[in-house]
Amino acid sequence: MSENSITTAGQKAARVALAGLGAGLGLGALVSIASSGLAAYFARKIVIPGQAPERVQILHVDGFDDEMHIHLSADEDTLVNGRYGLWFDAGRGHAQIGDVIEYDPHSRTVSREVLGVPYGNLRAARTGRWTGSFYPDARTLGLPYENITLTSDVGDLPAWYFPSGAGTEAPGSETSGASGVGTGSADTWAILIHGRGGTRAEGLRAVPALDSLGIPALAIAYRNDEEVRVGNTARYGLGDTEWLDVDVAIDHALAHGAKDVVLFGWSMGGAIAFQAASRGRNKRFVRAMVLDGPVVDWYNVLDHQAKENFLPTPVARLTLDMISRPWAQPITGLETPLDLDRMDWIKRAAELDVPVLLIHSDDDEFVPSGPSHALANVRRDLVTMPHYEKARHTKEWNVDPEQWNDDVLRFLAAHLG
Known part of the structure; x- marks a missing residue:
């Protein structure tokens, strides 16, 4: 699953809440409007395709082509041993990354093997996206x-x-x-x-x-x-x-x-x-x-994602309603509601x-x-x-x-x- 940037729906929800505040609405109404806007934002985030951003910092690449090492920002993904892919240059470049060589907990950096660079100039890259797709094509x-x-x-x-x-x-x-x-x-x-x-x-x-x-x-x-x-x-x-x-x-x-x-x-x-x-x-x-x-x-997955994003329970439930009920189709853009029970x-x-x-x-x-x-x-x-x-x-x-x-x-x- 991937994360999307803030959508127009989320921005509109914020403007609606501000307009309500200016109109002197009560606290309960403001909370209701804000909750609806937040639910709409997350409902759209679930169903609108998007690609995760390049969050991994590429600090340095050294060595020769047959024995290259890459120094990256350390996180929960880049610290796990194994063979992975690293997309860079907005998806135009791809590197095949091997095991951890060294981890520096003070600088939160990790050095790993570079097993191959099928596409692109890895030495010129500054950010990348970690992926399980070891083979790019x-x-x-x-x-x-x-x-x-x-x-x-x-x-x-x-x-x-x-x-x-x-x-x-x-x-x-x-x-x-x-x-x-x-x-x-x-x-x-x-x-x-x-x-x-x-x-x-x-x-x-x-x-x-x-x-x-x-x-x-x-x-x-x-x-x-x-x-x-x-x-x-x-x-x-x-x-x-x-x-x-x-x-x-x-x-x-x-x-x-x-x-x-x-x-x-x-x-x-x-x-x-x-x-x-x-x-x-x-x-x-x-x-x-x-x-x-x-x-x-899907109920379990979406509940987990709601907790990860600190969504209050009422907002999480409203989000589920929006992707599974006909009344919310103009908000989500879904042609038909999703049948989560069937899945x-x-x-x-x-x-x-x-x-x-x-x-x-x-x-x-x-x-x-x-x-x-x-x-x-x-x-x-x-x-x-x-x-x-x-x-x-x-x-x-x-x-x-x-x-x-x-x-x-x-x-x-x-x-x-």
């Missing part, structure tokens, strides 16, 4: 792939197709549209679904493990993400609408040799996967799901009918792991949940790719045969 994986285009009711959806050795194109080849895509011989394909505020690059971490099993994969863009949205009218459905594009991806897989699919979802991508597996026209073809830091219950898989646990691997670190700062544990406890017949505790949000692979790959491979071997 399909080319950097070093595996055969094709650029394809899927088409849904919202228009064209770019996707990467990884044939896992089954296709005929050379690594890095590009194919426009669906024609020319290798069909392969695998009966099961994987659909990789990124999270809120992310891109299809988020799912690339799963591709090497899938390639080792000979499972073709589609890493897809979907409605409202930065590769698809047009203008400023896009609104996230939090999974309540995006699943329609997963159905299109499954259509494509079935048309090119697949007999069934495994859905991989990160964060909100997990919520999308749940909806595709329960509501989609292709739900009978979903054989299993692998979900990383998934949203199992609550604790309440719907009995309806789950496919095996699920839940990978969810207990220190997840955005999406608490409690609902994942609850679902695993009540559906032990279908849900597998290994232990992770130091990865934060959707970065379990980054902290320990060996464990992540082993857990995924064991799960798939058990359920795909």
Whole structure:
């Protein structure tokens, strides 16, 4: 999930409150107006797409290209060992960052390895955005792939197709549209679904493990993400609408040799996967799901975010009403209210009918792991949940790719045969 800057809605709410003050309204009325404005601001913040700012300070880069070190401002993310991505230059540059070399608690700085710089001039950068997307695009994986285009009711959806050795194109080849895509011989394909505020690059971490099993994969863009949205009218459905594009991806897989699919979802991508597996026209073809830091219950996530932002309970409740009730559509810009009950898989646990691997670190700062544990406890017949505790949000692979790959491979071997 990403943070957005203050929106016009928040500014308007502030002006309304000031106007009320000038008109001599009572304290109760002022509190009510201010609460409504604050709820409107956060409701819009939840559904309006945006990208997190570059908050990490890049202090210095030293060494040669084959042995570079980077010195950064230290925070809860940059202090965790593992392999990460660092976007810089407003997303035009990307560096692959390795383990911590040294931490200075007095200056609150950290030195880390630089494993590669696929794009941009890292030495000239001064700020960056920390990310779990170690691979910025399909080319950097070093595996055969094709650029394809899927088409849904919202228009064209770019996707990467990884044939896992089954296709005929050379690594890095590009194919426009669906024609020319290798069909392969695998009966099961994987659909990789990124999270809120992310891109299809988020799912690339799963591709090497899938390639080792000979499972073709589609890493897809979907409605409202930065590769698809047009203008400023896009609104996230939090999974309540995006699943329609997963159905299109499954259509494509079935048309090119697949007999069934495994859905991989990160964060909100997990919520999308749940909806595709329960509501989609292709739900009978979903054989299993692998979900990383998934949203199992939006009420829990939004309550957690309200507390993190010090929202009073009445404001938090009003925020939930605004994204789920018809009366607030002019405020949120949503075409239809969101059905949060339909996306609550604790309440719907009995309806789950496919095996699920839940990978969810207990220190997840955005999406608490409690609902994942609850679902695993009540559906032990279908849900597998290994232990992770130091990865934060959707970065379990980054902290320990060996464990992540082993857990995924064991799960798939058990359920795909």
